[in-house]
Amino acid sequence: MSRKLLARIGGTTAAVIALSATVLTTPASAGPPLGEEPIPSDSTPLGPFCDAGYHCVFFFNLGSARHSYFNTDDNFTNDVFDNHFNVNDNIASASNSSTGGYESHYYYDVGFQGGLVFCVNPGGAVDSHELTTDGIRNNHVAQQDEASSLRLRPTTTIPCFN
Ligand SMILES: [Ca+2]
Numbered sequence: 001m002s003r004k005l006l007a008r009i010g011g012t013t014a015a016v017i018a019l020s021a022t023v024l025t026t027p028a029s030a031g032p033p034l035g036e037e038p039i040p041s042d043s044t045p046l047g048p049f050c051d052a053g054y055h056c057v058f059f060f061n062l063g064s065a066r067h068s069y070f071n072t073d074d075n076f077t078n079d080v081f082d083n084h085f086n087v088n089d090n091i092a093s094a095s096n097s098s099t100g101g102y103e104s105h106y107y108y109d110v111g112f113q114g115g116l117v118f119c120v121n122p123g124g125a126v127d128s129h130e131l132t133t134d135g136i137r138n139n140h141v142a143q144q145d146e147a148s149s150l151r152l153r154p155t156t157t158i159p160c161f162n
């Protein structure tokens with residue numbers, strides 16, 4: 001076996017050990033700060049077309065071109081869907097696979113301003129036909145093609161899509 005290959009194997013082993021140490025040293029008793037998702041359990045319900053721990057948005061209906069958020073994001077203008085369209089003012093449906101019990105709250109403007117467009121409960125989703133639209137993007141009327149920022153919130157009394 002060459003020294004180069006041995007070095008690569010050695011490096012991989014060290015990385016795995018380092019990663020394991022990080023996981024083991026994370027305090028289990030302290031509650032996670034907002035946005036950090038604990039390791040999912042089998043009982044955690046996931047939203048459709050959205051990987052565990054993520055808050056997903058779609059260009060058309062659920063399962064269409066997607067962008068996945070792991071955390072609160074105060075500005076969608078620098079984010080793109082799988083189809084390279086900008087996320088900002090282009091969201092037509094959304095899914096919530098939070099493993100930390102966080103609701104997805106979408107706002108009309110960047111910085112969580114302009115009012116709430118809609119929200120989705122953990123394990124829930126909203127398809128495009130459930131979101132209202134007036135056919136005009138970014139005019140602060142209706143719900144499709146309006147959201148510009150996402151805030152993760154612990155369980156609220158605000159009615160959200162399930
Ligand atoms: Ca509109």
Ligand SMILES: [Ca+2]
Nearest residue numbers: 108146147148
């Ligand atoms: Ca907007």
